[in-house]
Amino acid sequence: MKSFRNYIVIFVTLIFASNSILASDAITTNSLKKGKAPVVDLVEPAFWWADMTTPTVMLMVHGVDLASTDISIDTEGVKINEIKSLDNANYVFIDLDISKAKPGTFPITFARGKKKTVINYELKARNKETKAQGLDQSDVMYLIMPDRFVNGNSENDSNDQLAQKADRSDRGGRHGGDIAGVTSKLDYINDLGATTVWLTPFLENNQPGWSYHGYAITDFYKADARHGSNEEYHNMVSEAHKRDMKVVMDLVFNHIGNGHLWMKDLPSQDWIHQWKEFTRSNFKGETISDPNASDYDRKIMQEGWFDGHMPDLNQGNPYLAKYLMQASIWWIEYAGIDGIRMDTYPYNKKEMMSEWVSYVLNEYPDFYIVGETWLPGATWESYWKTGGNNRDGFKTTLKSVSDFPVWDALNRTWRDHWSVMEVYKTLTEDFLYDNAGQNKIFMDNHDVDRAFGSFKKDLPNMKLATTFLLTTRGIPQIFYGTEILMSKGGDHGDLREDFPGGWEGDKRDAFTAEGRTDDENDYFNYIRTILQWRKTSDAITGKLKHWVPFNEVYAYVRYSDKESVLVVINNNLEDQTFKMDRFAEALEGKTSGKDILTGKAVSFDGEMSIPAKTAYIIELK
Known part of the structure; x- marks a missing residue:
């Protein structure tokens, strides 16, 4: 395990969020030192809701040697189904039957001999604001990397408790964009014509570097303080809904950041995929559907790490799987979001992911879920989408995939100057999908070169590609800044550049016509015309x-x-x-x-x- 430990750099002090339950009221500092009462320092989820369709909730409780405590609940309507500890005695998993529970607070007692610690757990009434209305072909997503969009609150740019500080000169650093900034530009996005806001992950990423992108989560229940708070995110969703707009949340089940509590104190040895020495994924999603693939290649694909600072989660562990599934439900009910984009979908245990989709749709039947399925053609994409006839017997429940074949065809046509026949031929493979109109389509995003740069800054070609994207089948997504012809590529830190005008003191404000060049205004008006027309088009x-x-x-x-x-x-x-x-x-x-x-x-x-x-x-x- 020596080389494995070399890749696990534990640098973060555990920070308890406002949505995490602390037992400070029940445990005094002196009693902690003397061990006079069981130590409970974290319960997740911090609260739940009564009257959910799924009548159970699993609490993950962390403290000191909790496996040796007697745990009890004496509240009408709440029943303990199971108490389970895995390899690590500091964790217990308490599965509750709340089918007959009513909203309110009930005590959970942790006892060791005569010493007791009591925490109060809350079941809230269902959130009446939760719409979970889903998306269809009338929608257009506007993809935002919040750190690079608008700095709405400069006071939260850095945080004493979080490792990476703001440095706008560092392409891999945090620049200060936040949730408040997104909220302040909802009118701009609405006027542009997009109907839906999709933020890359805003959850805590307490990593020493490259934490700005959000894909190395260190707390599944807490907004990164440099982005804002859970309450601010809830407010952003509410403000979007007031404008008849929708919100898609970006989640990651495949991996975490090594600053997560789990990497300081693993619940079990199989909580993550462990190797004798660091092993990176081969990133070959095709191996999962390939009937001739070796077990070795499949294992490397799904169990190899994305990077040395991103431990790979094992969704085959049923307690981790339940934890992740509940975290998604928690955000849907708490914030009222309308959809989830799931990162690195094929890298997870496929059976668990299908179970997760069914779990969400059982609670919110109209909810939208799209998987990031970065695969080279419809043959492989369709394996992950409902309606297929997978020869290996795999039954998927996912209705929407990220249509990388359409992105590739757009680039072959207008980047490489191939024939428009490329986009035509790509759509002739739609027979592989049950409903290609549910696919998410795009010409650029946060992981690929910006379209205008790819198209050699050829404005006529950019307009043709845009026309196709916004009028063909599927649910279009545009990347922030595409509307003003942002054009960088290559290094991720470069292509995810700051939106000009999002920071006080910027040389220009491209959110306004006066701050844009003639070409930028020409294209902005072009795409806005199509987007606004889409809002009224039944066709x-x-x-x-x-x-x-x-x-x-x-x-x-x-x-x-x-x-x-x-x-x-x-x-x-x-x-x-x-x-x-x-x-x-x-x-x-x-x-x-x-x-x-x-x-x-x-x-x-x-x-x-x-x-x-x-x-x-x-x-x-």
Whole structure:
């Protein structure tokens, strides 16, 4: 275990959040020193709710040698199903039946001989603000890395109890963006036309470096103090809902940061995947569905670590699995979020993840869950999505995947100057999905080069790719700053650059038209026009029908029972004129319409002409 320990750097002092129960009222400092009463220092979840569909809750309690205590509850409506300690006597897991419990507080007694410690546990009434309304094709996600968006409260940029301090000159450092900053720009996002806010993880990341991105969680129940508080996040969700906007939370079940309490005091040896020496994942998600894959490759994929500071969690441990599942429910009920984006979905134990999705949907049937499934084609993506016929018998419950094949096709077409046939061919594989319209589609995000930079800063190509993204099937996602043509790539710290105008003293404020260049305003107005139109379009929630591209012209219709929209993308360097008879089945005799991009009438009686590198979005009349 020597080399393993070399990778586990324990640097953090345990900090108890406002949502963690402390037993300070029941235990005096002197009694702790003399051992006169059992020591209980943490209970998670800190509180729960009565009248949940699932009638049980498991409490993870940490202290000193709690396995040797007698634990009892004498409250009507609350029954102990199981008390379990694993390898580490400092933890006990108490499974409660609360099917008959009412909202209120009840005592839990920990006794060792005649010495007792009592903590009070609360069951709250259900949160009436919780909507959990889910997402569909009418929605567009606006992806924000909060540390790099807006600094709404400069007083929380650094925190004495958290390792990494603010340093805006460090590309891998914390820059000071926060939840308050996001809340302050909800009107901007709404005016842009996005319907949904997705923040990369805002939970505590008490790591010595690169903590800004949020994917090395050290507390599943507490907002990182440099981002704000749980209450501020709850307020942000409420403010979004007031604007008829939705919120998606980013969660990670695959790994934690090594500053987590668990890495100071593991509940059990199998809580994480342990190796004789540091072993990194091979990042080959294809091995999970590959019938010919070796057991070795599958094991490295799922049990190898992402990095030396990110211990890999073992979801095969049923107590860890229950802990993680409950943490997601806690945030849904507490904050009223509408969806969850699950990071590194295929890296987790697949059976547990399907159980988790079912667990959430049992409580919130309309809730939206999308898995990050970074795989090279629809063949592999569809393995993780409902409706497939997996030969190995794996039954997935996940309805939405991150459509990396569409991202790849967009880049082949407009980055590498291949043919528009690439996006067409990618969509011809939609037969592998039960409903491709549920897929999350994007042209850039926090892990890949920004689209405008990838497209060699070619504005016409950027507009064509945008038109496709926002009018094809699926739920689009745009990355903060895409609307102002932010273009960096390569190093993650660079492509996740600060939004200009998000900090006091910035040289310009790109949240305003006056702070943007002519090209930035041109593109901003272009994408805003499409996004605002989407809010009123019934066709965008309907079906897709497309035609084989010709002369680099790609045409398709989005249609519902109420309306039809014809999209024509001319990727040719020359103007194109073509006959319309091949589209007769969609036109239904219509010979004109309105291009929503220009507001002008478009006539196509017999044939249509379209300029080079131009797109039309035509509401058929």
